[in-house]
Amino acid sequence: MAVYILRRITWAIVASLIVLSLTFLLLYFTPDTQLTELQFQAAQAGNDPERVGEAYERYHGLDQPIHVQYLEFMTNMVSLNWGWSETRSQPVTTALVEAIPYSMMYAVPSILLSTILGIGIGLYSATHQYTRGDYAATAFAFFGLSIPDFWFAIVLLVVFGGMLGWVPILFDTSVATVSYANVTQLLLPVTVLTLTSVASLMRYSRAEALEYVEAAFVKTAKAKGVSDRRILYRHIFRPASVPLATILVGDLVGIIFVASYLIEVVFGIPGLGTLSYRAIVNQDTALVVGTVLVPTFLTIIGNLVQDIAYTVLDPRIDYGDR
Amino acid sequence: MTQDDPLLTVENLHTSFHTDDGTVNAVDGVDFTVRRGETVCLVGESGSGKTVACESITQLFKRPPGEITAGSIVFDGIELTNCSERELTDIRGARISHVFQNPQNALNPVYTIGWQLLEAIELHQDVSRAAARAEAVELLDRVGISEASDRLEAYPHELSGGMKQRVMIAMALACQPDLLIADEPTTALDVTIQAQILRLLKDLQAEYGIGILFVTHDLGVVAEIADRVVVLYAGKVMERGTVYDVFETPCHPYTRALLDCLPGRGSLGGIPGSLPDPMAPPAGCRFHDRCPDAVPDCSTGDQPAFESVVGEDHEVSCLHYRTAAEPTVLESGVEPRRPSERTDGGDTHD
Amino acid sequence: MSSDSDSRRNTFEDVDWDEIDDTARPISHRALAIASAYAIFVGGVAYDVLLAPEGDTIASLGLSLQALDWLYILTLLTLVVFGLVPLSEHRRMTAHYWNQFKKNTAAVVSLGYLLVVFAIGSIGPRVLEKPRVDARNAYQPPVFTSVESWLPVDCVGPVVNDRCHGTWAHPLGTTHEGKDILVSVIYGMEVSMQVGLIAAFITVTIATVVGISAAYFGGWVDTVLMRYVDLQITFPTFFLYLVVVYLYGGSLFSMIVIFGLLGWGSIARIVRSEALQRREETYVLAAKNAGASSSWTIRRHLLPNVSNSVITAATLLIPSLILFEASLAFLGLGDPTVPSWGGLIASGRNDLQYAWWISTIPGVFLFGTILAFNFIGDALRDAFDPRSGGGTT
Ligand SMILES: Nc1ncnc2c1ncn2[C@@H]1O[C@H](COP(=O)(O)OP(=O)(O)O)[C@@H](O)[C@H]1O
């Protein structure tokens, strides 16, 4: 098992390096918009765009051969020197560190809520298959799965912020993290994010639990005289938690990153999503790369955690095969 | 209590499943009894309602869609059909326990054998952890698992099919039940293991005096283990009697057709034809479209009434049992319960 | 159940793909028709690329086909050849699936809705003029509703009690730029259908080829392909799109191609594992038909067996593609020349308090379309599930 976990960790590192290398190649072969801009300005001011270009390249080390640039890039990346954000006039890592707490403020409660709700409702659905409660849960899941989150967010904002005035329309960064004002302004983001992420979790846990509701070993447990409640927790939920762990980390992470990107833009929360969006709009390449690498690395770590969780939870796993 | 005291009396049992396509009357008016210390075999082709009949006793089948629509099940003076789910939970495993057909999935894959045995013990007995553990080791030992205390830490996937079935039996015996229901416990196992398990069951029965309701579609197994036999077809009882009577003087054409399928007997490919549609069983005798002895009367009215025939409590539901009855089995050399070493005849898996 | 064995014989597994795509055999009329359809397509592309004057495909008809349109035609052609043709030729199979499918009312309604959206989205942009900016026409409310009369510059409908009422001239109202919302929504239908169908087509093609190759050839081919898939799946798709769109710009064509080229990992995995399950059987089969070529084995045996899961996975993939495109357009990172629903929603965002309809209406269509695909995907999964076919014991 130790060997297996070590192999997964190695793979995570290799994957990270590959991602970084690809990023380098993408950047290397893409025309630098800042350079084009500079040359354009130079040409308009009557200077020689060629010379400006050379100066720029020398300054940024772009006149070096590719392998030197590559090594330099990788060293910087690994040592967390992710470059300078031109538009924010601060190091990219500083900008990231400042933004992350705002993302976590609504993402963490939302992950907790959707995990509990998703698994709870899913188990209920599975054990009450084809009852009215199950149909209601299924309808709710389809609603959450299908509603475009950014659209739902603006509709909610207009209804509860604009028309009813229950929550503020503009996100206020000056309020204390633990304060009533902060709770009200995070209410809608948490709702939207939970709705989108709870749906797939619900469907998965229902399907997984259903596999086990009919399982022979559940009948064995019943024949032993185990109560329904204990059967649900000990004999259905516990084995279902193995595949669920996969979905929890794998799927949820994916959904949350995408959804939060749009949610932050809609609600004006200055987290990672907004940072990335601004960077794209303002053509701040270093910052764009930084804000995209964070979710990517988190996904890689998520996959790693999921693999390890699997080995801990499932005694049957065959290490040789993976 | 005497040996003849009925431990379990099932009368006029009806169990139905309500599905999208219609209602399946899987068990359609079945009577039988099990006494202490005896083994009663339910036999019949796959799909004839044996499993449903067994699982009706402590209501293990899925509800809904399943439902006991009529009948009475009296266990040691308790009417089980009137019991609440709580009362049933207290009886299951403690007084009536089950062993299922396929040991492959019958144990929870994420818990150790020990965990699952301890659960069975601690659910119904107020004992300390250490005492329960000791008991678990003893149980495993008793069902013939070597190095029992090490095996407690094993996960189900680390055991063979036969081992798993032994664990299942150990679990079923954990609380010294009065009745053991074994639903094709050997069908999924290979022939040598099958013989060992049958022997184990017989020994345990002799030791604890439990009543066994044993389900099989294999008359070879019946001959080895049964005291009395109940032949089921399409949810109804066709014939019942002592194993000796049923094998010596089988009165029902269906019973005789089953006996013909024993190895070394005439018919090889099983009984021609198939079970009737469970949603719309035919009128008259349910066996009539496959019966070689059928006459026009067989396809009208209800299932023929039971009539007593030679032997002790030997009954048959057939219009023409008398003309059909011939002592065919004696000629073949298949003798019930003698010699008891008989282990062949186990390969008519379905 | 007795009918079970019969009905099992009427599934995709039994479609004789040889009849459909094997032109090497004695040529049937069908094969000829299909081959010529693809030949005409290739000819058309060749003509457009090599001979046609810049920008015009057939100048006399005013017809100008872009790369995107050609790809869309190819997608639809393939959908017909590999979807509708087998369905119409294998009536029993079609009836079997239809009977399973129609148990799910929501899915049947969804199918109807999508067919209508597809039809309107295909015809509408051909006959309706592209919505134009017309400041004097801005903020017209939808018909049967009204808005305070100061909002529209020039109320087209009647003004009663200081409220401007909507008219049939703009049934769904207009945007802040005076664009007609109904027309924009109809244009958006085509965009969404193109995104969903073309990208899914590319995805499924690559996933099937990769998955089957990995399973069939095994060994290092399998290792390399699946390692790549591992890597691709690790990278969150949305952010990959984001970077590529940022670096290379977001024309609808490039966006669709990127979606198609980068999102096939998980379906390839499904295809591989399904195909692996059949490999044993295949060996037996190949031994029996000594001399059977590998292409024969793949076509005759591996392809049909994975088609069910691929169809289901593709149906469930389409809504997420449509949502991705809408999200990018909403962020303003989409194709600015294309009237996408996401862009329309974004355009009404700042006016939501006064002019609720601009963002709401296209959102309803987006929601409905995604919901419909999800319902259908769910119903297909049930219909293809062998366990749902007949009696279960
Ligand atoms: N959950 C269920 N739903 C519908 N029908 C069922 C269900 N369980 C059993 N049946 C039906 O009851 C009949 C008897 O099944 P069963 O008792 O399992 O047969 P046996 O154990 O004799 O092989 C079969 O026709 C089967 O289709």
Ligand code: SF4
């Ligand atoms: S009643 Fe008739 S059909 Fe039924 S078993 Fe007897 S002879 Fe055969």
Ligand SMILES: [Mg+2]
């Ligand atoms: Mg059975």
